[in-house]
Amino acid sequence: MGLMYFFRRKSPWILHFNTGGCNGCDIEVVAALTPRYDVERLGIVRKGSPRHADILLVTGPITRQSRDRFLRIYEQTPEPKVVVAVGNCPTSNCVFNGCYNVVGPLDKHVPVDVYVPGCPPIPEAIIDGVLKALPRLGR
Amino acid sequence: MNVNEVARLIKRYADEVKIVGTRQVFAATDKERYIEALAALRDNDLKHLTTITGVDRGDTIEIIYHIHCGESLLNLKLALPKTDLEIETVTDIFPGAILYERDLMEMLGVQVRGHPDPRRLFLPDDWPKGVYPLRKEVKK
Amino acid sequence: MTFIIPIGPQHPALEEPTHFRIEVKGEEIVGVDLRLGYVHRGIEKALTERPYAHGFYLSQRVCGICNATHSLAFTRAVESVAGVECPDRARYIRVIDAELERIHSHLLWAGIAAHEIGFTTLFMLLWRDREHALDMRELLFGNRIYATGTYLGGARVDIEQKHIPQLTRALAELEKSTKHYIDVCTSDRTIIARCTGVGVLTKKDARELCAVGPTARASGVDFDIRRDDPYAAYDEILFDVVTERDGDVLAKVVVRLREILESIEIIRQAIDAMPKGPIRAKFPENVPENEAVGRVEAPRGELMYYVRSNGTNKPERVRIRTPSYANWPSVRPMLVGGTIAEIPIVVASIDPCFSCTDRVTIVDAKTGKSRIETKEELRRLRK
Numbered sequence: 001m002g003l004m005y006f007f008r009r010k011s012p013w014i015l016h017f018n019t020g021g022c023n024g025c026d027i028e029v030v031a032a033l034t035p036r037y038d039v040e041r042l043g044i045v046r047k048g049s050p051r052h053a054d055i056l057l058v059t060g061p062i063t064r065q066s067r068d069r070f071l072r073i074y075e076q077t078p079e080p081k082v083v084v085a086v087g088n089c090p091t092s093n094c095v096f097n098g099c100y101n102v103v104g105p106l107d108k109h110v111p112v113d114v115y116v117p118g119c120p121p122i123p124e125a126i127i128d129g130v131l132k133a134l135p136r137l138g139r
Numbered sequence: 140m141n142v143n144e145v146a147r148l149i150k151r152y153a154d155e156v157k158i159v160g161t162r163q164v165f166a167a168t169d170k171e172r173y174i175e176a177l178a179a180l181r182d183n184d185l186k187h188l189t190t191i192t193g194v195d196r197g198d199t200i201e202i203i204y205h206i207h208c209g210e211s212l213l214n215l216k217l218a219l220p221k222t223d224l225e226i227e228t229v230t231d232i233f234p235g236a237i238l239y240e241r242d243l244m245e246m247l248g249v250q251v252r253g254h255p256d257p258r259r260l261f262l263p264d265d266w267p268k269g270v271y272p273l274r275k276e277v278k279k
Numbered sequence: 280m281t282f283i284i285p286i287g288p289q290h291p292a293l294e295e296p297t298h299f300r301i302e303v304k305g306e307e308i309v310g311v312d313l314r315l316g317y318v319h320r321g322i323e324k325a326l327t328e329r330p331y332a333h334g335f336y337l338s339q340r341v342c343g344i345c346n347a348t349h350s351l352a353f354t355r356a357v358e359s360v361a362g363v364e365c366p367d368r369a370r371y372i373r374v375i376d377a378e379l380e381r382i383h384s385h386l387l388w389a390g391i392a393a394h395e396i397g398f399t400t401l402f403m404l405l406w407r408d409r410e411h412a413l414d415m416r417e418l419l420f421g422n423r424i425y426a427t428g429t430y431l432g433g434a435r436v437d438i439e440q441k442h443i444p445q446l447t448r449a450l451a452e453l454e455k456s457t458k459h460y461i462d463v464c465t466s467d468r469t470i471i472a473r474c475t476g477v478g479v480l481t482k483k484d485a486r487e488l489c490a491v492g493p494t495a496r497a498s499g500v501d502f503d504i505r506r507d508d509p510y511a512a513y514d515e516i517l518f519d520v521v522t523e524r525d526g527d528v529l530a531k532v533v534v535r536l537r538e539i540l541e542s543i544e545i546i547r548q549a550i551d552a553m554p555k556g557p558i559r560a561k562f563p564e565n566v567p568e569n570e571a572v573g574r575v576e577a578p579r580g581e582l583m584y585y586v587r588s589n590g591t592n593k594p595e596r597v598r599i600r601t602p603s604y605a606n607w608p609s610v611r612p613m614l615v616g617g618t619i620a621e622i623p624i625v626v627a628s629i630d631p632c633f634s635c636t637d638r639v640t641i642v643d644a645k646t647g648k649s650r651i652e653t654k655e656e657l658r659r660l661r662k
């Protein structure tokens with residue numbers, strides 16, 4: 001556990017999943033990869049498959065249609081896993097509160113470790129949220 | 140085409156032709172004439188259907204075909220009583236209407252006869268049958 | 280024998296995480312099917328349950344990338360319903376706002392397209408330069424993404440004179456780099472090999488399927504709401520509508536990059552011509568019964584809002600037709616006849632949004648067995 005935790009903390013792999021958001025947070029997550037912010041210098045790598053991921057970055061309120069897909073992805077992610085809610089939508093539904101197809105917020109469905117509020121949060125805030133999530137990987 | 144030309148063209152197929160501002164024409168047609176009207180627009184090289192809107196007006200559902208006419212926009216209305224919500228598809232006139240008609244079917248419960256692909260578009264798989272979210276009777 | 284390839288719905292990058300079922304015969308695509316709705320939140324209904332001032336903020340959040348144009352289209356429709364005239368200075372602020380957004384959206388898209396063809400260096404460079412446009416939005420309007428200059432009845436914030444030199448410098452920087460990228464895209468061997476003749480949308484198909492925006496303009500359809508139905512201050516500004524004839528992915532890249540140059544010119548003209556004066560007219564709380572359509576040219580094409588009011592402070596019906604929605608039917612003729620390896624770039628070429636981690640499951644239609652491939656693996660399949 002100790003050695004694995006060391007490696008995970010040094011280079012966490014991230015899966016980003018949009019559960020029905022407007023894309024604002026998603027482009028900020030991608031902007032965090034690009035030269036000005038460049039999260040790869042911190043060892044954070046973005047992955048395409050949930051089976052490779054340590055950290056789930058979730059953006060968007062949970063829509064009815066995406067809920068089951070998200071839960072499946074959550075189950076496919078191996079333990080230990082950390083869920084980071086990026087933006088106001090997974091935290092509190094934001095402006096979509098009361099819409100008929102929205103069943104959020106995220107913590108109604110899965111345990112959330114870190115909340116990054118903002119609509120959308122700036123890339124620095126997202127990076128900070130991920131770094132705050134790292135110690136939770138050692139639980 | 141400017142607003143006056145559009146108004147002249149549509150007059151044969153619609154009543155209450157109303158020019159709003161310098162760029163928009165509103166007109167009301169009926170179930171007998173709307174297919175002819177849309178075909179006539181297409182034959183005049185107006186091929187861009189911007190969208191189809193459905194509005195719940197209480198006892199009737201109003202369907203609005205928004206057609207881009209170069210310099211102007213034609214909004215062609217068709218009112219349907221809620222007891223008889225059936226229209227013909229316009230996908231043979233405007234192939235781009237295919238998604239808008241699917242939208243109309245699931246959101247307002249209008250039946251579109253002859254639609255090539257009448258499946259659900261936006262609503263989730265487990266959405267109850269017969270509930271149309273944009274109808275007025277549907278509350279939170 | 281044909282196979283079905285489902286793509287999505289975990290397609291975080293798409294504007295609407297969409298589920299495609301693509302029918303292939305060997306390498307060749309023979310059919311395309313589409314399932315939308317993973318991001319369906321019910322905004323049209325929600326807008327009718329909120330007062331206009333709240334709906335304004337909700338309308339921006341239809342799309343995070345073209346939020347300024349969404350608020351502009353909503354405002355245009357609501358202002359014509361209420362009969363409110365926007366002051367002159369605000370009209371110019373709206374133009375600057377919308378064009379800054381077009382620049383950042385097109386650079387974002389070009390970066391994604393570069394990423395889709397495996398040209399990651401270009402992706403990083405384009406996104407580095409996109410930060411200039413975002414910085415300007417932050418400077419002028421206060422935020423990187425949700426920073427609209429529009430408000431009901433005018434502009435939300437005024438553009439201060441002291442910020443103009445910084446804006447001019449950023450525009451010069453953007454112009455220089457965009458010219459360089461146009462050179463790169465029209466001369467680089469990798470890009471030409473991957474984009475020429477791929478995903479062709481003929482002019483006939485583009486017109487029949489009612490394609491909009493750069494997707495239609497790359498096929499030679501001369502259609503731009505900024506010119507055909509001018510709003511804000513576009514009728515007082517000179518600009519060209521950029522069109523190309525080929526209709527392939529390369530033409531779509533070139534159209535968008537050349538539009539950035541046009542946008543830069545538009546902002547320069549707007550800065551010079553901007554009159555002094557008030558920026559906001561009073562917007563009434565209750566709006567009399569009326570109906571109106573507001574159309575604007577979003578970065579992805581024609582965006583339409585239909586608003587019907589009923590005398591209260593909430594609209595009775597709002598209909599939103601986004602440009603990506605209008606462009607979906609065009610994806611079918613672009614994909615059919617192509618190969619599996621072309622799917623990501625062709626789907627991206629209509630700019631449904633940027634894409635990164637979507638996955639593809641290949642299901643054998645006969646045995647029903649499936650395997651999951653990430654897009655990385657799919658990219659390797661390409662020759």
